[in-house]
Amino acid sequence: xxxxxxxxxxxxxxxxxxxxxxxxxxxxxxxxxxxxxxxxxxxxxxxxxxxxxxxxxxxxxxxxxxxxxxxxxxxxxxxxxxxxxxxxxxxxxxxxxxxxxxxxxxxxxxxxxxxxxxxxxxxxxxxxxxxxxxxxxxxxxxxxxxxxxxxxxxxxxxxxxxxxxxxxxxxxxxxxxxxxxxxxxxxxxxxxxxxxxxxxxxxxxxxxxxxxxxxxxxxxxxxxxxxxxxxxxxxxxxxxxxxxxxxxxxxxxxxxxxxxxxxxxxxxxxxxxxxxxxxxxxxxxxxxxxxxxxxxxxxxxxxxxxxxxxxxxxxxxxxxxxxxxxxxxxxxxx
Amino acid sequence: xxxxxxxxxxxxxxxxxxxxxxxxxxxxxxxxxxxxxxxxxxxxxxxxxxxxxxxxxxxxxxxxxxxxxxxxxxxxxxxxxxxxxxxxxxxxxxxxxxxxxxxxxxxxxxxxxxxxxxxxxxxxxxxxxxxxxxxxxxxxxxxxxxxxxxxxxxxxxxxxxxxxxxxxxxxxxxxxxxxxxxxxxxxxxxxxxxxxxxxxxxxxxxxxxxxxxxxxxxxxxxxxxxxxxxxxxxxxxxxxxxxxxxxxxxxxxxxxxxxxxxxxxxxxxxxxxxxxxxxxxxxxxxxxxxxxxxxxxxxxxxxxxxxxxxxxxxxxxxxxxxxxxxxxxxxxxx
DNA sequence: CTGAAAGCGCTAACAG
DNA sequence: CTGTTAGCGCTTTCAG
Numbered sequence: 001x002x003x004x005x006x007x008x009x010x011x012x013x014x015x016x017x018x019x020x021x022x023x024x025x026x027x028x029x030x031x032x033x034x035x036x037x038x039x040x041x042x043x044x045x046x047x048x049x050x051x052x053x054x055x056x057x058x059x060x061x062x063x064x065x066x067x068x069x070x071x072x073x074x075x076x077x078x079x080x081x082x083x084x085x086x087x088x089x090x091x092x093x094x095x096x097x098x099x100x101x102x103x104x105x106x107x108x109x110x111x112x113x114x115x116x117x118x119x120x121x122x123x124x125x126x127x128x129x130x131x132x133x134x135x136x137x138x139x140x141x142x143x144x145x146x147x148x149x150x151x152x153x154x155x156x157x158x159x160x161x162x163x164x165x166x167x168x169x170x171x172x173x174x175x176x177x178x179x180x181x182x183x184x185x186x187x188x189x190x191x192x193x194x195x196x197x198x199x200x201x202x203x204x205x206x207x208x209x210x211x212x213x214x215x216x217x218x219x220x221x222x223x224x225x226x227x228x229x230x231x232x233x234x235x236x237x238x239x240x241x242x243x244x245x246x247x248x249x250x251x252x253x254x255x256x257x258x259x260x261x262x263x264x265x266x267x268x269x270x271x272x273x274x275x276x277x278x279x280x281x282x283x284x285x286x287x288x289x290x291x292x293x294x295x296x297x298x299x300x301x302x303x304x305x306x307x308x309x310x311x312x313x314x315x316x317x318x319x320x321x322x323x324x325x326x327x328x329x330x331x332x333x334x
Numbered sequence: 335x336x337x338x339x340x341x342x343x344x345x346x347x348x349x350x351x352x353x354x355x356x357x358x359x360x361x362x363x364x365x366x367x368x369x370x371x372x373x374x375x376x377x378x379x380x381x382x383x384x385x386x387x388x389x390x391x392x393x394x395x396x397x398x399x400x401x402x403x404x405x406x407x408x409x410x411x412x413x414x415x416x417x418x419x420x421x422x423x424x425x426x427x428x429x430x431x432x433x434x435x436x437x438x439x440x441x442x443x444x445x446x447x448x449x450x451x452x453x454x455x456x457x458x459x460x461x462x463x464x465x466x467x468x469x470x471x472x473x474x475x476x477x478x479x480x481x482x483x484x485x486x487x488x489x490x491x492x493x494x495x496x497x498x499x500x501x502x503x504x505x506x507x508x509x510x511x512x513x514x515x516x517x518x519x520x521x522x523x524x525x526x527x528x529x530x531x532x533x534x535x536x537x538x539x540x541x542x543x544x545x546x547x548x549x550x551x552x553x554x555x556x557x558x559x560x561x562x563x564x565x566x567x568x569x570x571x572x573x574x575x576x577x578x579x580x581x582x583x584x585x586x587x588x589x590x591x592x593x594x595x596x597x598x599x600x601x602x603x604x605x606x607x608x609x610x611x612x613x614x615x616x617x618x619x620x621x622x623x624x625x626x627x628x629x630x631x632x633x634x635x636x637x638x639x640x641x642x643x644x645x646x647x648x649x650x651x652x653x654x655x656x657x658x659x660x661x662x663x664x665x666x667x668x
Numbered sequence: 669c670t671g672a673a674a675g676c677g678c679t680a681a682c683a684g
Numbered sequence: 685c686t687g688t689t690a691g692c693g694c695t696t697t698c699a700g
Contacts, residue, residue, distance in 0.1 A: 017671095022670075022671085023670060023671040023672075024671080024672090025670075025671065025672080026669085026670060026671070029669095029670090035669090035670095036669055036670090037669065037670075038669065038670090041669080041670080060676090062676090063676050063677065063678085064675080064676055065676080066676065
């Protein structure tokens with residue numbers, strides 16, 4: 001099939017106006033259902049729109065009205081289900097309100113985040129959604145200067161630039177440690193991924209250590225893997241950790257992907273869970289509920305975070321921090 | 335913290351021009367690095383840009399130049415990692431080329447896809463990316479009329495509207511059946527999710543049955559679950575299937591999420607794999623490589639699909655279909 | 669209830 | 685190499 005792809009002449013509002021025998025502003029009013037016009041006018045306009053196959057140009061509309069309905073997301077990763085969940089939640093709300101979601105991926109790199117944020121701002125979005133509170137000065141400066149709404153997602157441990165929606169990672173870490181201590185575990189290890197980049201995982205880890213200390217315990221050993229979290233790294237990490245510290249009775253993982261890897265390692269090696277080794281994760285992924293033993297973890301409201309964040313933007317709400325909390329899932333692996 | 339959020343006065347290109355003591359078009363040329371200008375002019379412009387904190391307005395630029403760098407994605411789902419993988423692949427290429435990705439989620443609903451596509455078109459994107467070939471007449475009509483590039487993703491079994499990037503789902507289904515037959519399985523069942531909505535899964539299934547027939551075999555039984563694919567549905571589906579047909583020696587799943595559920599069911603029930611029951615999936619998710627027994631499946635190039643699709647758009651390539659193929663992973667579950 | 673006219677901020681000829 | 689001048693397609697006063 002060969003098709004011509006030079007920009008084909010598109011129908012404009014002016015042509016609709018002419019075809020309907022009314023003024024341009026009338027067409028505009030009818031289409032946006034704003035201002036007043038007679039039923040008869042309305043019908044004539046809609047007929048012309050239909051007949052000509054008119055598609056309004058939102059680029060032009062945005063420029064003229066100086067108010068965009070684009071919402072920009074700069075997410076650190078799309079490699080696990082966490083941010084897709086947030087996007088999915090947000091998109092349901094945005095779509096209902098004729099907003100459009102725009103995104104880019106920073107790979108957990110703060111400088112890339114700055115560059116992408118700057119690029120996003122050129123589209124004059126109504127709001128920019130970013131992950132967490134840790135940003136370069138440049139990102140913060142640009143965001144502030146832009147005058148658009150800012151929502152920081154999935155964290156509430158810090159000072160919001162404008163709005164924030166999420167939960168406390170530090171508290172999640174603390175609660176995880178408290179749970180393990182209550183269960184009687186004492187030789188506790190940690191398997192995590194790059195904490196400098198994923199600062200929320202870092203906060204969970206420090207909350208975890210904090211609560212251990214409060215319970216007169218300390219972390220027995222830890223294994224930090226370079227790079228992103230993954231099931232594979234979790235499995236590898238646990239293997240390496242146990243090679244050094246065979247006597248651990250529980251391991252806290254930086255998230256469920258990592259924890260599943262650890263779980264698989266135990267299954268493969270015949271390490272019985274939780275009697276020989278307990279496993280605890282973070283996120284509450286669906287898959288963790290269906291493993292032979294449900295994963296002990298903390299469930300986070302990711303889809304809800306997206307929804308609430310989007311709703312705040314749509315409503316043009318005042319600056320605020322919304323703590324959605326989380327839920328500890330006892331599971332069967334700890 | 336209280337901040338004012340009324341639209342703050344933004345710096346415009348005209349102000350930069352004035353501050354730099356040059357004409358507007360000169361600033362425009364320098365900023366886009368297009369056309370000619372002296373080094374001295376360039377420096378003065380950049381200094382003014384820096385001093386005023388100028389952020390170009392791409393909305394205005396797009397309107398003036400009649401050529402947008404928005405790329406629209408209408409994806410059926412963000413609930414598993416498949417489409418996030420595609421988006422991630424595409425976004426790397428798009429970001430390198432100053433394009434912006436825009437998305438919405440159709441929930442595998444063709445009518446929602448039509449509505450979302452129509453809404454997208456109002457932003458005058460350079461291209462629209464949709465999943466597969468099955469669309470309503472309305473979607474096709476609008477897409478065609480828009481004159482923008484169209485890329486159909488993750489399938490090559492059909493006639494492309496313009497461009498398509500993916501692989502043959504039908505061939506994947508056939509190859510899966512051939513593999514199971516070659517391995518000697520004969521009492522083969524199927525566990526799948528809603529095939530009317532996920533037409534690519536439907537094509538795999540029909541390819542699978544086709545190859546069974548070619549090998550003088552037939553499907554022994556099937557269990558189709560309503561709703562989306564999930565690990566939970568996979569586990570449930572296998573349980574129900576085995577309740578009816580305990581004598582199956584292999585089960586083909588609609589994708590890896592479903593297959594993992596089946597795998598977990600077997601682990602939980604002490605059904606030994608693959609001697610008692612073989613399991614075969616589709617997608618080649620990373621997690622399937624790390625389970626105690628690696629999952630037998632077909633690996634699809636999802637990230638690559640996104641990259642190639644984006645590159646075709648960036649290059650404004652002629653209409654074409656790119657078949658990226660797939661790879662059968664023998665694994666250890668079949 | 670409706671139309672005319674003035675932009676929104678930028679790019680793209682077109683002269684110089 | 686650079687400035688001037690028209691728009692891009694729409695929204696928004698402001699009169700009628």
